[in-house]
Amino acid sequence: MVEKSTKEVRRKIVDNYLNFIGGEWIDSKDGITNTQVNPANPSQIVGYTAAATVEEVDTAVQQAKLAFQQWxxxxxxxxxxxxxxxxxxxxxxxxxxxxxxTKExxxxxxxxxGEVLRGAAILRYYAQEGMRKLGEVLPSANNQNTLYTLRVPLGVISVITPWNFPVAIPIWKIAPALVYGNTVVWKPSMEAGITAVKxxxxxxxxxxxxxxxxxxxGSGEIVGNALVEHPLTSAITFTGSNRxxxxxxxxAVAQNxxxxxELGGKNPVVVxxxxxxxLAAKLTVEGAMKQTGQRCTATxxxxxxxxxxxxxxxxxxxxxxxxxxxxxxDGSVTMGPVASKKQFETVTSYIQKGIEEGAELLYGGNALYDPVYNGGYFVEPTIFASVTNEMTxxxxxxxxxxLAVIxxxxxxxxxTQANDTIYGLSASLFTTNLNKAFDFIKNSEVGMVQINGETGGAEPQAPFGGMKESSSGTREQGQAAMEFFTAYKTVSLTTSL
Structure with a gap:
């Protein structure tokens, strides 16, 4: 939601959060703000974020390019x-x-x-990465030649992040970018703009x-496009929808x-x-319903x-x-709202689609409109049975x-059915059969495999990413992040002695 007319009045009620460009906090030049509401109570305004203009994106990239020379x-x-x-x-x-x-x-x-503390752990991990090797010495056919490699930074990195992990995902992109010597221009999701400011x-x-x-x-259409298309950005790291x-x-390809x-997932569990x-039932439900199912690794x-x-x-x-x-x-609650009205409409439409296509609605499936829910974007945890692999x-x-049970x-x-998907992020197998466990590890077409664990979860030191249409191939987190955020430089040093 974008408003101009009552901007000053609204600032007296809640804070206005600015953009951070070149070390300064800057309001939007054209006065446009994005209204951030609480999805548990949409009548409650959390705050307003200043929507950057194309010109402000250009300034941010210019400042990042300038800072790169010293950083x-x-x-x-x-x-x-x-x-x-x-x-x-x-x-x-x-x-x-x-x-x-939570409010946003x-x-x-x-x-x-837990996610914020995980963000701190990611920062500490990459702080230590600054002490690791950034190259290697190689043998040369010439005994008077020293041949070695260096990993060097790329320049200005465009970081575009989603709302579902508003702290962890930005940090696991920004931290390695910075420690390897790059500078960053970051566009968070509009649903997580205030958290991004903090x-x-x-x-x-x-x-x-x-x-x-x-x-x-700001929006992807304005800010995101300006950032991706800017001639001074060297690389783009993005988490979001496949489209x-x-x-x-x-x-990116057009600009070399x-x-x-890191894109979508349709993560299977095999029991x-x-x-x-x-154990399998407990972790399957947790994998499907934790964070209201709003994880790319959700079951x-x-x-x-x-x-x-x-x-x-x-x-x-x-x-x-x-x-x-x-x-x-509310500390007694075990599942919150979905993040926005748009997401609410998407989820409820899929539930209706499941019913129309003949799946058996075993549990839930309802939007919650009771006055207790303050008009929030709440959906019951939902389980479908009698699902076939052809259903939407x-x-x-x-x-x-x-959750679809098949x-x-x-x-x-x-x-065979678990692999029958365009996605390939994460998969779990529950078994005590060691042979089948290793067969699943070998033949499951995903980037991350869990044996007797839920499909979600990642640790800072382990590579994160998928196969097929879940990823472009490179990996985030761990030392694998160096592969994306740096380039090789090969050095040949010859002496005459």
């Missing part, structure tokens, strides 16, 4: 020390940042607090030089820019008859052997009925608390 000269150890300070500050401010994010995009406070302030407080990190809030990712990739995409069914499909199908359904229902839906700031709810990413004949049938 790349700083020792990576020194760059890492700034990240370490940022980690301490982020941790100290975790309560405030978590509360802000609906994630439960306990989940959001993160940028953490980096400012940590002593990051002016222009090294720049924040430009936008494909458009971005086309623009490096790009990194075999020898599995611990209590979306579960393939269950016919011999245990009915028993497993009972155990799923035992777990899902324990979920309490409500405001994410088994093929398209829903990004909400909806009966299969055996392990081979389950593997």
């Amino acid at each position: 790349k000269q700083l020792s990576p150890v020194g760059r890492g020390e700034i990240l370490r300070k940022a980690a301490d500050l982020l941790e100290a401010q975790s309560q405030d940042i978590a509360e802000t994010a 995009m609906g994630k439960r406070f306990i989940e959001m607090k 993160i940028a302030k953490v980096f400012e407080q940590a002593g990051l030089p002016a222009g090294v990190l720049n924040l430009v809030n 936008v990712g494909r458009e971005l990739a086309s623009k 820019k490096k790009y990194q995409l 075999l008859e020898d599995a611990d069914l209590d 979306s499909r579960v393939y269950v052997e016919a011999s245990i199908y009915d028993m497993f359904i009972e155990k799923l229902l035992e777990n899902v009925t324990q979920i309490k839906v409500g405001d994410g700031l 709810i088994a093929r398209e990413e829903i990004f909400g608390p909806v 009966k299969v004949a055996d392990y081979a049938d389950a593997l």
Whole structure:
């Protein structure tokens, strides 16, 4: 929602959050602001973010390019020390940042607090990366020649991030970009703009030089496109929808820019008859409903052997009925709202589609309109049975608390159907059979495999990313991040002695 006319009046009620360009906090030149509302109570305004103009994006990139000349000269150890300070500050401010994010995009406070602390852990990890090698010495055919490689920064990185992990995803992009010597212009999702401002302030407080990190809030159509198409940006790292990712990739290729995409998922769980069914049911429900299903790694499909199908359904229902839906700031709630009206409409339309196509609605499926919910964007946790692999709810990413249960004949049938998708992010297998576990690891067409664990979850030191249309191929997090954020320089040094 964009408004101009009552801007000054509204600022007296709640804060207006500015863009961060060249080390200064700057209001939008044309006065446009984005209204941030609480998805648990849309009548409650959380604040207003200044929408950057194309000219302001240009200024941000120019400032980042200017700052790059000095930032790349700083020792990576020194760059890492700034990240370490940022980690301490982020941790100290975790309560405030978590509360802000919960109000802004609906994630439960306990989940959001954990995410902020995870962001601090990511910063500490990359602070240490500043002490690792950035090249290697190679043998040369000439014994008077020293041959070695260096990893060097790319320049100005365009960072475009989603709303569902408003702290962790930006940090796991920004931290490696910075420690390897790049500068950053960051466009967060419009649904997480206030949280982004607070993160940028953490980096400012940590002593990051002016222009090294720049924040430009606004729409993808205006700010995102201007950032991607700017001639001075060297690379683009993006997490979001497949549609936008494909458009971005086309623009990057046309400009010969490096790009990194983390896109959608339709993550399967396979449950075999020898599995611990209590554990499998518990983690399948958690994987599907945690963070209201708004994770690219969320469990979306579960393939269950016919011999245990009915028993497993009972155990799923035992777990899902324990979920309490409500405001994410309420400590007794176990599932919050979806992030926005748009997301609410998307999720409820998929539920209706599942019913129309003949899936059996086992549990939930309703939007919650009771006055208790304050007109918020709440959807019940939803489980469909009697689903086939051809149904829409088994093929398209829903990004909400909806689980499709599919009966299969055996392990081979389950593997075939689990792989029958355009996506390839994450997959889980529940079994005690070691041979099948290793076969699943080898033959599941995904970037991340879990054995007896839920489909979600990632650690800072481990590469994160998918296959097929879930990713452009490069990996985030861990030392794998160096592959994207740096380029090789080969050096040959010959002496006459």
